Amino acid sequence: MLITVNLNGKMVSGDVEADTLLIDFVRNHGCYSVKRGCETSNCGLCTVFLEDRPVLSCSVLAVRADGKKVTTLEGMQEEAAEFGAFIADQGAEQCGFCNPGFVMNAMALFRENPAPGEEEIKEYLAGNLCRCSGYEGQLRGILAFMEWRKKEGRL
8 A cells, every 4th residue: 555654844754554553654665763662552662753742653554654743853953953952961861772862752741841840841751661771861861952942931
């Protein structure tokens, strides 16, 4: 089945089987930030935006994205780099494997609520697996990023 997707602002097409997952489609089109982690919708490593909403691409059939907008970390480089620097500053990117999914979910959180409280941050990001850091560095990074945005008048 031929599908066409607006992937990171570029129209791409591909012939997919009915059971092809969105993660495989975007990776086949060069979006390697989308990681395969648990394949059970539990780790957040495969998070992408589908029509500007975060979804786990290991649980979405590629045909569901036909004619729709899909954004990966590759399509959010400027926004993600700004935030990612705060995560790195806290030492929360030890191996880096979880970072793309974590950043995508944090960006989704900021879009929904530009000034979340600490408990809301923890709840929103609870589905992101990080085996290295224990999440405290990520939380400190998010709080530092929000404080910086506040000082910059961007909150």
